[in-house]
Amino acid sequence: MARSGLRLKAELIAKVSEPPSGHDSLAQVWVDTGVYHLDQEYSYLIPGDLDSIVTIGSFVVVPFNGRELSAVVTHRGPLMGQANLKTVIKSQSPIPLLNYEQISLIRVLSEKYLCHPFDLIRSIVPQRVATSEKSRNSFVDRPVPTRSARNKNSYLQLPPHRNRQVLIAAKLVELLSDGPTLALFPDVREVQAVSRELDALGVKYTRYDSSQNRSDHYSSYLDIVQGLAQLVIGTRSSVFAPLKGLANIVIYDEGSEHYYERRTPGWNAREIAIARSGIEKVSLTFVGYSPSLEICRLIEMKEVNYRKSNSRLKVNDFEQAFGELLPSQALSIVKKSLADGPVLFVAPAKGWAHAIRCSRCKTLSKCKCGGNFEIKSEKSSISCNHCGVVNQQWKCTWCENHTYSLVGRGIERHAHEIGKLLPGVVIKNSTADNPLTDQIASGAVISTASMAPVAQSGYSAVVFLEGNRINNQPDMRAQERMRELYFGHSALSCRGGNILLIQDSGNPIVTALRIWNPMPVLERELAERADLDLPPFSHSVELTMLKDEVTRFKNALLKAQDEGRLPREMRILGPIVKGESSSLVLLSTLADAQSVNLLIHEFMRRRSLTKKVLPSLRIDPYSLSR
Missing domain, CATH: 3.40.50.300 (P-loop containing nucleotide triphosphate hydrolases)
Incomplete structure (x- = not known):
């Protein structure tokens, strides 16, 4: 990773306890210090008794600042005049757990994600189980398999x-x-x-x-x-x-x-x-x-x-003129489809109602932590969807009214309403908490996203409930999730099955599903992102810290822009309040990504050096608003 003027003293020791053996007696290692700014490679001597064991990718124990810490060997080479180096204490595993390519990958990713190498290594190498190594040779000389010359994406x-x-x-x-x-x-x-x-x-x-x-x-x-x-x-x-x-x-x-x-x-x-x-x-x-x-x-x-797959589907959309769950035309198609096979309903949320509001002043009810109050089932109490606190004596914090109305149906409430619309039909729910695993032969299934079971011969109809809620989520990934949801669940239909979208008419997703091709919609959204310099045409950095620090940090960033240390074109979004913390999102051009990363890395290192709490850092996060 590129350095920015900060230098750390080398680890020193008066003499080694045992002379090294062989020509490549020097080891370069990353040390698992748990300290952000101590992320560089350190040099150690390999003692003679470990010469045949320690190789690139080996995990070893080294002395570091008065402690014995885990480290991974990134390079072996000859001594080139270095003096007073400390010595590797022992090998942790007889098997090298990383290879050359992984070490190269860690170097690249540490720079991309502005992190300590061991933050990545913890994701790469699982927790060691020594008994699993006992029956294995330290080195298995397996030839590298022959590969095709093809390298296409x-x-x-x-x-x-x-x-x-x-x-x-x-x-x-x-x-x-x-x-x-x-x-x-x-x-x-x-x-x-x-x-x-x-x-x-x-x-x-x-x-x-x-x-x-x-x-x-x-x-x-x-x-x-x-x-x-x-x-x-x-x-x-x-x-x-x-x-x-x-x-x-x-x-x-x-x-x-x-x-x-x-x-x-x-x-x-x-x-x-x-x-x-x-x-x-x-x-x-x-x-x-x-x-x-x-x-x-x-x-x-x-x-x-x-x-592309060359396919076509029967797709229709139906508007909710009076807020009804299933418009009459859609309900008629569902009833006819049930005679041909099972019907899948896709619900946008689990629970009974994912939010409540005051019946008098219409204020959305929120917990002290900032989460929404919800009702998980027909007979459950009001609880917070963030911290889980139960509110037995609910009242509006604005007008002190004690009656509420439900906002946003959940899957439990959908099942209740669909049961009334389809008397005598067996209805099953499938959620992440209670997934259906058996293949479905008849009846109706109500599923949350990605939890729909497979039907034996495909679903005779797939119905997307409350599509406007899916389309109108306040998140840059909302349209992407909608496409994944609609295409993925429509694929579960049988040949000739009906796809019903309960949402406002005119959405281009209808045509995309009919011709089984999302690319025209994608290309249009991509062009809009390019015009607005939004991801994936920009580089994004999200930093989350305490509320009282975020304003000072934003002012420091604005000053760095004025002084020319940050690109003037970089946009600073926020603060975005997240409970007790707040976030800033930095958007820069792809060409300016490296200069922005260098400054953020310098900021993180300085906080680490002064033993301040580090912000939570995300490079190119999934969403800019979640």
């Missing part, structure tokens, strides 16, 4: 009416002919579904995801490190899996928020895969129904080849 649009897991499994088998392949999925449910299809095909693969227990998770990682895996499937952190001779990375639903790491530094799996592609020269295959704006931009730049 593509977006493969999935067709409707087909089981996507079957299609993805077949694609993975096809790509294996090019060489080792890594496949990423947004959640464990999708990993499990694809696993079943691979098992049915008799394909050998290695699962590597967060649902595994510690021992299995670590064993899977060791298999990958030692070249024993040819096909790896997993979730977000699997993007770092060090397959030898990696040829392909496949990502399903690459725009999903699940691919954004929650912990510092908030990296994104799609961006990690793109970085790996540049370092390791692997092919990227994005699979899904509707690409993100980031991938759409790469498609326009001819860096990703878009492979």
